[in-house]
Amino acid sequence: MKRLLCLMLAVLFLGGCSSKADEGGIFFVYPKKDYIYSVSEGSVAREKRDVTDRELGYLLRLYLLGPQDEELEAIYPSGVRLENLEQTGDTLSIQLSALSNQLSDISFSFAGACLAQTCFSLCEADSVIISSGDRQITVKRGALLFQDDSSPLETSATETESN
Numbered sequence: 001m002k003r004l005l006c007l008m009l010a011v012l013f014l015g016g017c018s019s020k021a022d023e024g025g026i027f028f029v030y031p032k033k034d035y036i037y038s039v040s041e042g043s044v045a046r047e048k049r050d051v052t053d054r055e056l057g058y059l060l061r062l063y064l065l066g067p068q069d070e071e072l073e074a075i076y077p078s079g080v081r082l083e084n085l086e087q088t089g090d091t092l093s094i095q096l097s098a099l100s101n102q103l104s105d106i107s108f109s110f111a112g113a114c115l116a117q118t119c120f121s122l123c124e125a126d127s128v129i130i131s132s133g134d135r136q137i138t139v140k141r142g143a144l145l146f147q148d149d150s151s152p153l154e155t156s157a158t159e160t161e162s163n
Contacts, residue, residue, distance in 0.1 A: 032073075
């Protein structure tokens with residue numbers, strides 16, 4: 001019985017590994033272009049990119065160019081550049097060119113969250129610090145919530161109708 005269980009676990013484990021290898025590519029996180037707040041699908045989506053160069057600096061420069069999918073939008077303005085990238089321990093520090101007034105504070109935070117989520121899928125960092133001019137945001141792995149499914153809107157509407 002133990003051998004059968006070990007064999008089943010090995011098959012499941014190896015199957016999971018091969019499907020990841022078959023996927024290839026990497027994923028960038030971008031905001032949805034026409035996000036509807038009453039839909040519980042979330043405000044961002046992942047875009048798969050097939051790349052051969054896995055160097056983090058290259059991937060972040062590619063990310064800053066924006067999405068290829070027309071249903072997603074680039075949250076960083078065109079012309080923003082990656083000026084410095086440094087990983088110390090489990091912290092990744094990203095210095096972008098100064099955005100001055102091109103992004104509001106909330107847009108800067110949202111853009112930082114999308115970029116950090118992308119970084120978490122690309123490297124082993126537990127926190128990402130994104131700086132631009134005098135702005136800075138620190139995002140910790142697991143601290144992001146792009147979709148709130150705690151209370152679906154459909155349930156609230158149904159409960160209101162029944163009362």
